Amino acid sequence: MCKHIPNVQTQCYAKCCRKWYDCAECHAEEQDHDIQKDQDLILICKKCKKVFKVNIRDFDPEADGFCPRCDNHWFVEAENPNDRKQMTVEVELAKGIDEIDAIVDERDDKKMNRRQRLLEERIYKGDDGIDIWNMPDSDDE
Known part of the structure; x- marks a missing residue:
């Protein structure tokens, strides 16, 4: 569970260290290097555990913001626990x-x-x- 973004619906694969992370801040806390950036994001849905790829150049949140297997809406506005008022x-x-x-x-x-x-x-x-x-x-x- 991510302490930075409580409502995160996917994990992202960090190619640089070959590990899954909930967010870039989780990666930064555990590793001593910046996360490797790429045009293709490899994600895993937390609901159905299906791995899928998203190209950020062609990404459309309305069409591509859902898991291709279980239709879980994974592209949601992040909740930041520090911003809760x-x-x-x-x-x-x-x-x-x-x-x-x-x-x-x-x-x-x-x-x-x-x-x-x-x-x-x-x-x-x-x-x-x-x-x-x-x-x-x-x-x-």
Whole structure:
């Protein structure tokens, strides 16, 4: 398994040392010389273990990016574990809304019923927490 490119689908044959490597960086870590470059890449599919050759001068990712035996899509954009970023989402909640009620999950009937009940209570009480339905009439004062 390659630690440089976790989603690598093939191994490349290095003619210079007659060994298989997941990527050029794996070769550089193990050997004291640069990898020998050639117009033809000899690859082995990690899914079906079939060896095949790709000419880089005539390479078309749309047509040639698949294993000829098992049709495994081997020419995929490399994932670099160092480039993985985590997305952070900050949510500003409206007054009177807590974090539990901010996320709607329609699969949980109890939570949806509780959420509906709390929203109805907030509507009846208004923003200030005053129950607008039980307010004294202005004529009664």
